[in-house]
Amino acid sequence: MTRDRALKRAADMDQRTHLEIGARPFPSPHKMFSAIRAYLLRRSEDINRKNNPIQLLKFIESNGVASIVLGPGIDKGPTPQHFHFDSGARLSFGLILRERDGGSQLVEFRYHYQLPDQLPASPSPGYFRFDLNKAPHTDPLSEPRCHLHPGLEDVRLPISLHDPFEILDRIFFVLEKSG
Amino acid sequence: MPDFSSQPFVEIAQRLEVQGAHSWLAILSSGGDPTAACDDLGTELESLLQMPVRVVSLKSSSFDRLREQLHQPEDDTVILFASADLEAGEWSSLDTMRSALERTGPIVLWIAPDAVAQLTQLAPNIRSFIGSSIFLAGPEPGIMSDKERENRLEELRQHYQLSDQEIVRRAKAKELPPEPHFVEWLVLLGRGDLV
Numbered sequence: 577m578t579r580d581r582a583l584k585r586a587a588d589m590d591q592r593t594h595l596e597i598g599a600r601p602f603p604s605p606h607k608m609f610s611a612i613r614a615y616l617l618r619r620s621e622d623i624n625r626k627n628n629p630i631q632l633l634k635f636i637e638s639n640g641v642a643s644i645v646l647g648p649g650i651d652k653g654p655t656p657q658h659f660h661f662d663s664g665a666r667l668s669f670g671l672i673l674r675e676r677d678g679g680s681q682l683v684e685f686r687y688h689y690q691l692p693d694q695l696p697a698s699p700s701p702g703y704f705r706f707d708l709n710k711a712p713h714t715d716p717l718s719e720p721r722c723h724l725h726p727g728l729e730d731v732r733l734p735i736s737l738h739d740p741f742e743i744l745d746r747i748f749f750v751l752e753k754s755g
Numbered sequence: 756m757p758d759f760s761s762q763p764f765v766e767i768a769q770r771l772e773v774q775g776a777h778s779w780l781a782i783l784s785s786g787g788d789p790t791a792a793c794d795d796l797g798t799e800l801e802s803l804l805q806m807p808v809r810v811v812s813l814k815s816s817s818f819d820r821l822r823e824q825l826h827q828p829e830d831d832t833v834i835l836f837a838s839a840d841l842e843a844g845e846w847s848s849l850d851t852m853r854s855a856l857e858r859t860g861p862i863v864l865w866i867a868p869d870a871v872a873q874l875t876q877l878a879p880n881i882r883s884f885i886g887s888s889i890f891l892a893g894p895e896p897g898i899m900s901d902k903e904r905e906n907r908l909e910e911l912r913q914h915y916q917l918s919d920q921e922i923v924r925r926a927k928a929k930e931l932p933p934e935p936h937f938v939e940w941l942v943l944l945g946r947g948d949l950v
Contacts, residue, residue: 606795607798607802611802613897614802617769630763630765630766634897634898634899634903635897636899636942637942637947638942638946639946639947640947641942642942643939645899645939649936649939650910650914670939672935672938672939672942674950684935685935686936707934709934709935710933710934710935712933713933713934719933719934721933
């Protein structure tokens with residue numbers, strides 16, 4: 577019974593996320609792409625590592641659904657396509673938007689912030705990944721729609737819905753600065 | 756016509772940012788839909804310069820009307836759109852009112868490549884404002900190339916050990932897992948209609 581109640585609460589949370597997505601319109605996918613690139617260009621000026629967001633950030637769309645990506649889809653080690661931080665950490669992400677009423681709506685995202693390689697005994701979590709799933713999972717308790725992986729693939733902690741810039745804010749101004 | 760370098764709008768916006776207030780720059784663009792291209796340029800300028808952008812057409816604009824448009828307000832970015840049919844008299848009038856064109860915010864003059872000769876001959880003062888800042892509108896570097904698209908698809912196929920056909924089949928049957936990657940997979944396949 578307790579788990580059933582927990583599942584119900586988790587499902588309610590997913591429903592709130594769903595409603596919030598519908599209530600948060602964004603500019604058109606192309607404008608979002610341009611604004612994210614401008615954001616990354618600004619951040620690049622603040623760090624010593626050389627990154628070229630103009631080459632790193634990519635855009636593709638099909639039938640009113642747009643994908644904005646940076647770096648590999650699956651982090652298997654550093655690549656020239658990652659955004660690299662002074663700490664040695666690296667960032668890759670993917671964001672999907674659907675065109676709607678001249679603007680767009682969030683469909684899903686995945687922001688993977690990989691901490692620098694640590695010694696085996698290090699307390700570092702290894703990585704943080706912010707995910708927004710396209711749809712609710714059948715087990716919303718284990719996999720909330722909007723969640724954070726604290727360095728563990730099977731652990732998904734629910735988080736409030738963040739927009740694409742709010743996640744970048746946390747990565748650039750919180751996670752990276754605390755490294 | 757001398758050779759001008761081709762620059763994507765985002766790099767043109769960066770140049771304008773470095774040049775700062777009172778700057779002038781010209782973009783040569785031919786082909787395509789000029790209204791859509793101006794909108795794309797406006798998007799890049801707004802994103803990078805963090806200020807409003809307006810498109811002002813030079814065609815059939817009176818001296819007073821143009822002066823008012825450029826100075827109310829005078830600190831935003833203005834794209835001065837010179838259509839291909841701008842006549843000699845209109846170029847000369849533009850040059851005559853050069854003092855009225857001076858403003859705090861940057862100006863981007865949008866012209867067809869073959870209008871550079873008219874600009875030089877009929878509006879030499881405007882041409883001097885622009886100096887060497889003339890660029891051909893270049894392609895958007897952020898558009899994913901076919902090779903990049905194929906590389907991402909291969910990365911997903913290898914990771915999930917699934918074929919493109921299987922992803923499409925599952926999408927049609929509404930059996931795709933909810934986590935990120937699978938929608939991107941469909942977009943990469945040009946099947947956004949299944950999202």
